[in-house]
Amino acid sequence: MREDLRAPLGELPITEPRKLRAALRGLEARQQQMVELHHGLGQPQPQTLHQIARRFGISAEGVRQIEQQALHRLAKSDGMEAQRLSANKRASSAETGRRC
DSSP: OOOOOOOOGGGSSOOSHHHHHHHHHTSOHHHHHHHHHHHTTTSSSOOOHHHHHHHHTSOHHHHHHHHHHHHHHHHHHHGGGGHHHHHHHHHHHHHHTSOO
16 A cells, blocks of 8 residues: 655654654754654645655655654653654544555
8 A cells, every 4th residue: 555644743752842853853864854753843845755765765664663662762851742743643544544
């Protein structure tokens, strides 16, 4: 199944811009870039996993896994607020039958 969904900005675990920028700086460079691209941070619009995969020369599944690791690190950096992201992504995926 082809993935066309883009990740909404509101699903990031940290919503306060200053805290988000600081938390993103704590990620590995590739993780940071993938989160920024997929959530449209500093971009005109978010990119799909497939678009990001082509850019990095890896599979969309590889991008998804790297992004999940990054989101996990962000969640650990911001505590309970970040658990909302994981729950929202699972609920969204279950509703649409697709991965974000």
